Amino acid sequence: MLVVHHLELSQSERIVWLCEELELEYELRRYERRADNRLAPEVYKALHPMGIAPVVSVDDLVLGESAAICEYINVRFGGGRLAPPPSDPDYPGHLFWFHWSNATFMATKMMELALALGGGDAGTVPFVAERSARARDLIERRLGEAPYFGGRELTLADIMMVYALTTSRAFSGAPIDHLPNTRVYLRRIGARAAYKRAMAKAEPGMEPMID
Template sequence: MIKLHHLNASRSIRILWLLEEIGQPYELIIYRRDATTHLAPQSLKTIHPLGKSPVIELDGKVIAESGAIVELLIKKFAPQLAPDELSAEYSDYLQWLHFAESSAMLPFLLKVFNQYESKCGTSLKFLDSYAEIEFVKVFAYLNDHLDGKTFLVGERLTGADFMLGFVVQSALQMLKCDSKYPHIKSYIENLESLSSYQKAMRIEASE
């Protein structure tokens, strides 16, 4: 059976949602962030040296990195959530699958960290400007891509949506910029309407 080591308010929600969509039996081991530092507990380091989540145990192996976990679980248990590797859509799928942790995540995190630093009185120069330019570039590009679309690739749910949903929902919510990106907002609302997503959110809320 799959074991998911799940940290609240983390990228691990991607895997929890994916497992609910797949319908594959799994064991959920829950970890809570430290109330003061908001960091993961030290107990996660007994599972993987990085002490981060998500981590799964599958077939006697401990596997980290949400992108790798998504690809592995889909290939093994839910090939319908990815285009055929010989199809024209497959390269688009791979690009959007990895877009979440490459192009999209960095400017989002920089903007969030910059907000924290500014509140503490730190004078930001290069990083503040860089984060804003990159964020607008990346999210405007994504917003344009999603114009008239329900999902990222081929008008059906794929692994790319599991990867990107967490990033864009967190970004629009934390940075309060949903009015600037209406197509991303509609995309998020569609993902939130899925029963597997709602089930994962209920599990997350009940931890």
């Protein structure tokens, strides 16, 4: 049995959504953040040596890291259907956005968060501010060219990207009013039945941050 260990308001939301898109049978175990510092509880940290979300387990296997989990579940349980084949013209774009999400976009957002936690302002650090602006521009341009990050159809690239554009804003409060293509895209995602089911299970009582 596939077990998804979901830490509230975290990247493990992606895995719940993936399972719902693939209509898989899985067990969801939800963990609340600590009240004192809003970090993961010790029981969650003990699941994997890195001590961070997401984590899934299948029999004796315990696997961490969003992209690795997405690929594993899509191939093992989903028949690979949320990734285009190499012969598809959307394949390079899918690959780029799938990897760019955490390798560049979330890394930049984590720099912003670290500066904020230290009492700094990312806007005053040119390297971070410029990197963040380029990322937003790149996202807007892509979503003006294609309905999904992966191209014509929803792929694992979208599963990876959406958290960084939605729930992660619960920590930063960053507005997206100035990003019209992004807002149209997120409304498209928010209308998906699988996304609605996933968010109701992962973050009960929370309105998805699609606007």
